[in-house]
Amino acid sequence: MSFKTKKSLGQHFLTDNNIIYKIVDAIKAEKSDRIIEIGPGTGALTKYLVQKYDDVHVIEVDQRAIDVLETEIEGITIHQQDVLKVDWKELVSKEGKTYVVGNLPYYITSPILFSLLEHRDLFEDAILMMQKEVAERLAADISTKAYGILSVQTQLMSSVEMLFDVSPNSFSPPPKVQSSVLRLTFDQPKMDCSDKNLKTVVRTAFNQRRKKISNSLKPVLGDLQPEGYDFDLRPENWKPATYAKLTAHLESIGMME
Incomplete structure (x- = not known):
């Protein structure tokens, strides 16, 4: 099915199977754990997630993409919502563990990050693709140019692990920037402040x-x-x-x- 991406939604769909395999391999979940994918688009990653996991949920706002997902991929639960307005407590597994994976739209990367960090007690970890420059800020050491607000908050609330870089050529249409995939593991002790x-x-x-x-x-x-x-x-x-x-x-x- 042909699909015209929308610039207004920041859509850059992953088309490189090698990168998709690397993302799937990086997920540490058990087969029965819940996987929540942010922004699946037409399901390039989703179709491999359903082969490996029994409980896959996706958050997608674009009705055209949802039509493709419903037609081509069985065994997923679709939430047609703006990811910045979801009630994470409603989406996570009530019985087992929940893991997040997503190719984040560049223009709302920070708000999505802060939303996940705010609800970090609900998730085991999150594997996220984002602009490389932003990923480097999350992982930055003190006394470096990249170290700032994102670094401090993310590192207090999670362990940050850079996994691998992704070329613009791995997407359709190619973005103008390099991307990186990282893992945030929500294992940091509770802070003594709000x-x-x-x-x-x-x-x-x-x-x-x-x-x-x-x-x-x-x-x-x-x-x-x-x-x-x-x-x-x-x-x-x-x-x-x-x-x-x-x-x-x-x-x-x-x-x-």
Whole structure:
């Protein structure tokens, strides 16, 4: 069935079977575990997932793609929804474990990531394809140019593992950028602070990443500088755990609800 991709939906369909096999091989789920695929398109990856797993769910917003999936692939549960509006609690397996896999549209990669991180207690891990530049930010070490808001939040809430790169030629139509596949394993211990307050502290710090933290965090701290932190450093020089520790401290003294 011929299918014209929609630019407005950021559709770049994976056509390289070698990459598809590598993604399927990277999934650590058991046969009976639930697999949720984000943005299956016309099912290039989905058709291999159903061969390996008994409980495959897909989230797809494009009715034309759904028509193809319904015609060509048996044994899947289709959720016609915007992935940013799904109720993850409704989608995960009530009995077993749930794994996520997806080729994320570039223009909504960050919101999808934050949604998965917010609901990380529901999933075992997520294997995600995204723009290489974004993937490198998630995995970035401190004191590097790529290290920032995405790095801190992702690394506090998951273990990040870069798996492999994907050439533009593996897609139809080819995107203008390189892609990467990574795994987020949701195995990090529960933080002593809320996600919401952590996000506030981290975003405030990196909004002025060239300044010392004493200046960039002034909107949150005012003139307060708790002991045990080097506020002369720049935001990129603090480890993720330092941001979590400071946020928890601010909550404990009533500066953040």
